[in-house]
Amino acid sequence: MGIDALQGLNSAPLQTFKSYTTTPVQPNSVFTVQRNAATTFAQLCQAVVPDAKAVQTAPSTELKPSRIEFTPAGSMDEAAEYAQNLGVENYNMGDDLETANYVNEALTNLHNLYGGDVNMFPNIEVTDTVEFFIYNSDSKTLKINPQGFAENRQETDQFIKESMVAESANKNGAIGAWYHRALKGDFDMVDYIDKDFQKEVFDTVQAYLENPDSFDDFEATELEAMLCDMTNLSVRFRSTGNLTFERGYASGSKFSWIYHEYAHRLQSESMDSGEYRHGIREMSKADKAIAMRITEYAGKNYNEFTAETYKALINGHKLPEDVMALYKKCNGPQLP
Numbered sequence: 583m584g585i586d587a588l589q590g591l592n593s594a595p596l597q598t599f600k601s602y603t604t605t606p607v608q609p610n611s612v613f614t615v616q617r618n619a620a621t622t623f624a625q626l627c628q629a630v631v632p633d634a635k636a637v638q639t640a641p642s643t644e645l646k647p648s649r650i651e652f653t654p655a656g657s658m659d660e661a662a663e664y665a666q667n668l669g670v671e672n673y674n675m676g677d678d679l680e681t682a683n684y685v686n687e688a689l690t691n692l693h694n695l696y697g698g699d700v701n702m703f704p705n706i707e708v709t710d711t712v713e714f715f716i717y718n719s720d721s722k723t724l725k726i727n728p729q730g731f732a733e734n735r736q737e738t739d740q741f742i743k744e745s746m747v748a749e750s751a752n753k754n755g756a757i758g759a760w761y762h763r764a765l766k767g768d769f770d771m772v773d774y775i776d777k778d779f780q781k782e783v784f785d786t787v788q789a790y791l792e793n794p795d796s797f798d799d800f801e802a803t804e805l806e807a808m809l810c811d812m813t814n815l816s817v818r819f820r821s822t823g824n825l826t827f828e829r830g831y832a833s834g835s836k837f838s839w840i841y842h843e844y845a846h847r848l849q850s851e852s853m854d855s856g857e858y859r860h861g862i863r864e865m866s867k868a869d870k871a872i873a874m875r876i877t878e879y880a881g882k883n884y885n886e887f888t889a890e891t892y893k894a895l896i897n898g899h900k901l902p903e904d905v906m907a908l909y910k911k912c913n914g915p916q917l918p
């Protein structure tokens with residue numbers, strides 16, 4: 583499935599877990615999963631049940647609708663139940679309901695992307711032992727540190743306010759001047775970076791300055807990632823005389839963090855452990871130059887390149903051919 587199909591998902595009919603009930607199952611019978619209200623023929627989902635034992639052992643995914651509309655939970659118990667319905671076995675989110683809802687919404691997006699047939703994270707936990715996110719392929723656990731995002735947000739906030747507000751923009755270096763020229767529609771200051779990308783980043787900065795509270799910690803950190811890529815990478819590419827950096831692909835969604843970790847899960851499940859570990863070797867110079875067209879972090883090693891590229895694809899970016907060729911070489915996960 584390509585990007586067109588991803589866009590198509592937006593218009594697919596929406597269903598929620600909570601609106602479903604199952605009728606009692608008899609051996610060798612047909613049972614239905616149906617909506618509580620206003621059931622129509624099209625909304626019925628039928629499956630043949632061969633015998634009672636098979637019902638007990640059948641993967642629960644068979645009962646899941648292919649598309650679910652996310653609804654935020656009102657309590658931790660509700661959030662845990664929701665995640666378990668999506669296939670998470672151990673869900674240890676402490677008492678952080680906001681992060682639990684954030685994670686559940688990202689998992690719902692993955693569920694919908696794969697039409698319900700998703701290789702879900704078995705274990706998810708909050709911890710202060712990681713910086714932001716990590717997928718541990720040995721314990722099959724997605725680990726999240728919301729505090730890391732909260733702290734990073736404070737730094738982002740300070741950086742944006744000090745660098746971009748009009749009175750200090752010129753005092754605080756090129757980024758402020760760049761921002762104010764871009765606001766007037768002048769994108770020639772760094773003319774080898776895609777104008778749409780500059781506009782997207784600086785429009786987001788402007789929205790942030792107008793209403794910082796409308797950004798949660800994940801969105802604010804995503805904005806910082808975009809800004810860093812646009813500035814660090816542009817300087818680096820210019821200083822090496824290699825002007826192949828037209829835009830970065832960090833942008834797109836506050837759920838990018840989880841999509842990135844999900845790529846690690848898919849990769850670690852499809853490769854043997856030696857092959858997966860081989861992915862953390864240093865990249866060749868040529869491959870690194872290609873990888874860093876995606877994001878700065880994608881240049882870290884082959885596994886990070888793969889995860890960053892998968893994330894960009896989920897976010898709907900059409901990527902350069904050399905990037906996709908390297909992604910294929912790395913056995914990057916196919917999108918459905």
Ligand SMILES: [Zn+2]
Nearest residue numbers: 842846886889
């Ligand atoms: Zn990673």
